[in-house]
Amino acid sequence: MEVVTRNADYQYRVEVCFTPGQYPLYAPEMGIVVVIDVLRATSAMVAAFEHGVDRIIPVSTVEEARQYFDRPDHIVAAERDGEIVDGFAYGNSPLAYVDRDLSGKTIVMTTTNGTKAINLAKDARMLVIGSFLNLTALGDWLLHQNDNILLLCSGWKDKFNLEDSVFAGALMERLLQSGKFGVEEDSSIAAKYMYLAARDNVMGILKAAPRRRRIEQLRMHADVKYCLTPDQSTAIPVLRNGELVRLTENIAVP
């Protein structure tokens, strides 16, 4: 049951969309889209910018990624079903980008969920990348924006996933506290509750999740621990002309 009303006690909305497939239902009236794929695409993107990469080109297909193989200073990364695609040296592990200097480099990346979500939302007024790695920096920046914000979870093959939703809930909690932002959608409230249940023990709640058991089987402990550690970076990747670059003061908000 629904009656279309709007509460006047906040200026802008912040909402959570749990899966890419539902994006068209949530996109109307949204100006800024935050794409979230905690395990692992958006964590890897933030890690790469933290380590100096010039730009990241997100592509939808493995074939598109292959076209960049012979270009100088290009790192070409492709992940499907949690594994590096045959013939590629990189997948979606953020640990591939730490302990090195990526300045002058371009990463071309295609992943199962994250780059799909980016492609879906590429026509938003602004598209930025979120992960636990840049949680506080991204929250600070979002708090200063004057627009409706959609937190778009990449999920798993269009199904709900827990880690993206908990992260969205963390941003939600921060933005709602300001009083500047409010919600209209039940999904947004649910994400906040999930974060409140998980915040003292994000690893614990994920251990209870079936997908977490699969992650253990993939022996990705180091990756998961890295991806769930907040505030390792102040980098905010932003989509400009189909490429992700690091948001700086010089990039005017359109």
Add this chain to the structure above:
Amino acid sequence: MEVVTRNADYQYRVEVCFTPGQYPLYAPEMGIVVVIDVLRATSAMVAAFEHGVDRIIPVSTVEEARQYFDRPDHIVAAERDGEIVDGFAYGNSPLAYVDRDLSGKTIVMTTTNGTKAINLAKDARMLVIGSFLNLTALGDWLLHQNDNILLLCSGWKDKFNLEDSVFAGALMERLLQSGKFGVEEDSSIAAKYMYLAARDNVMGILKAAPRRRRIEQLRMHADVKYCLTPDQSTAIPVLRNGELVRLTENIAVP
């Protein structure tokens, strides 16, 4: 990231699908589907069987419902956007069916979300109707079934809603405690967490929800309170040849 594995420590799966649009992603391998529309279609259905109705015919469109107007002993109900459709005497309020004897009657019902979800899942091996009204009876019955169970939330116009998900979490909690059922999907775990957060105060968590504020504006306090009160009935509506009837010992499980 995902690796297809199956834990061997349970016999059957119980999963939660948050919205009808995601049903095709969750339906494979599921034998029993529980359709949930707490506010208010499935609550009204259980209330009607509790008060003796013979059968309920769920139809997809208002036009289909109109075709039953002149039939004797038929009650024709149509709800859209939370309101009774013009020209109809009944919508989806369960309170329309209490304090009366409905034996010998047929209800024809079309609603915004609930009957849509029923129609989507009509080809499941078994389709039953869940609401807080029959929570314990339904949980008892499900515990004795030997099949995978999908809890299908009707949501709101294909978006996630809190009350259906919290109810699904209540069933989930019960079924998981048995050890007979296990989960593979993160949505199922999230529903359980939502229920655990809400169970001592379901009304409270819904008050925090934006939709709840809209409900207040519709002045549906009495309806909402009724729909959130558990265990008012032992009726389990089941779909048979396109009609909902009350599950009895005589209805053999196919």
